[in-house]
Amino acid sequence: MTTTESATYAIIGAGLAGASAAWRLAQTGADVIVLERDVPASALGSSHGSARIFRYAYPDPFYVDLVVQAKRGWDELEAASGERLITSSGSLDFGVVRDPHGLARALESEGVAHELLTAAEARSRWPQLDFDSDVLWHPGAGVLDAEGTVEAMLHLAEAAGARVRTGWAAASVRHASTGYLVTSETGETVHVAQVIVAAGGWLPALLSGLDLPSGFVDALPQFEVRQENAFHFPYRDAADAGEAAADAATSWPTFIYKGEEIQTYSLPGGRDAGFRGQKIAEYNGGRVIPSAFAQDGLIDPANRTRVTGFVERFAPGMVPESYAETTCLFTNVPRDDMIIDRGEGITIVSPCSGQGAKFAPLLGELVLDLVAGSERATDRFRAAGQRFAGVS
Structure with missing residues (x-):
């Protein structure tokens, strides 16, 4: 009826x-x-899940300002709901394609706190990571709980x-x-x-x-729909997992890397994978599907190999063996x-x-x-x- x-x-x-x-x-x-x-x-x-990146870094000041506007809404939502929805982490941006200097200019234009570092300076501050370019750090970033x-x-x-x-x-x-x-x-x-x-x-x-x-x-x-692959790699230092589970701030930053051979994003994995490690995915590295109806939830082995290679090269603070894997949907224009x-x-x-x-x-x-x-x-x-x- x-x-x-x-x-x-x-x-x-x-x-x-x-x-x-x-x-x-x-x-x-x-x-x-x-x-x-x-x-x-x-x-x-x-x-779905508890781990998405909240960040201000965009090359276009229009979007930086949009994040500033959105943060006011986040503050309102957290106050109204009584829930902490963003966990502080700060964020790193590096890689020649990512253009940290261009991002810094956009953040400067909108008054967002940030710092430009050389690769050596960044390594000394975050020895769990390696860098192949200058690095943008902005402390206002975090991990948001989507679900x-x-x-x-x-x-x-x-x-x-x-x-x-x-x-x-x-x-x-x-x-x-x-x-x-x-x-x-x-x-x-x-x-x-x-x-x-x-x-x-x-x-x-x-x-x-x-x-x-x-x-x-x-x-x-x-509209292009992709079935993306996301991998969780364990922290070598077990204390990082404990801090991530218990504190209002994470011990690891989020980061976005855009180089000439691979583009990735990473963030503390949150409760999605037991707070044990870092979530990493290759941006637009998954296969194109007609719509969400065509998703099958199967991990692409070639994508796993590329992301693991990135971890081996740029993340000495992680064990390069994923302990949890999942797929999610990106809709692109x-x-x-x-x-x-x-x-x-x-x-x-x-x-x-x-x-x-x-x-x-x-x-x-x-x-x-x-x-x-x-x-x-x-x-x-x-x-x-x-x-x-x-x-x-």
């Missing part, structure tokens, strides 16, 4: 973006329903009146006599005035089921910008290219401004017909 509910806003997806939109919309007193195909912060999506953040935002949203439906897999969004009818894969329906689609890696498969204006569809960028744009009453939210987590509390603010008629989100994050090289 078909079950119909109604609301002003339906949010498809209960990851970081969807939960943030639910929180910010519910704060205004709006009637909100969240439709999640699995469970919030599902292990099959991009918002805890989703739970905190949804708890606040529900306290403000939002409803959350789990096991509710949206299949289509069609025009109704007024507003839209969202239909699930099992035939349940929700009638709403507006829809916010925050479906992550499921977005490419869902697009054909959305009643979007044709011009808007033509302007959407190409060609320019690496986030997509937050609206076609009539349907808003597409895709904080793409592995960068959305740090902006989580701000994403809902941008969605709220957009659905309320503001232009705050649209200029930089508007759909703009981007295509990857070689794709017409």
Whole structure:
């Protein structure tokens, strides 16, 4: 039997973006329903686990300022939820492609504390790592708890009146006599005035089921979904694991390395792998898949070999044998910008290219401004017909 509910806003997806939109919309007193195909912060999506990087370092001052804005939201969220969601670590950026000096100029322009070090100076301060270029250090970075953040935002949203439906897999969004009818894969329906689609890696498969204006569809960028591989390597010093588990700050920094042969990111692994080591992944090192439906959770052995080689070369403080491995989803667009744009009453939210987590509390603010008629989100994050090289 078909079950119909109604609301002003339906949010498809209960990851970081969807939960943030639910929180910010519910704060205004709006009637909100969240439709999640699995469970919030599902292990099959991009918002699971306790270990994501919070950082300020971007080559573009626009994004540095955006992180500054987001940090105010993090402070608000932690105060409102009573939960510590960001653990201090500081962050290192190095490698010739990463361009530490360019990053430093961007941080300087926005007044973010940082320090430039030579490779030798960095080695003396962090002997557990090795460096092949000058190094940028910025102490304001940390490790954010993605799953805890989703739970905190949804708890606040529900306290403000939002409803959350789990096991509710949206299949289509069609025009109704007024507003839209969202239909699930099992035939349940929700009638709403507006829809916010925050479906992550499921977005490419869902697009054909959305009643979007044709011009808007033509302007959407190409979405590329990757099944990334992440590896946890144990610390050689067991004390590092103990400190990471117990303290408000980690003993290891997060770091991003971009060289000519490999690009990686790393952070303390948190409870995802028992606080025993460092999480490392090759940026965009996983295979391209059509959508989240095609993920198989299998680790790529060649990717493991490349990342282990990186550990052997640059991380003497880790044992180069992974003790835990997992896959996760990255949804990319060609320019690496986030997509937050609206076609009539349907808003597409895709904080793409592995960068959305740090902006989580701000994403809902941008969605709220957009659905309320503001232009705050649209200029930089508007759909703009981007295509990857070689794709017409």
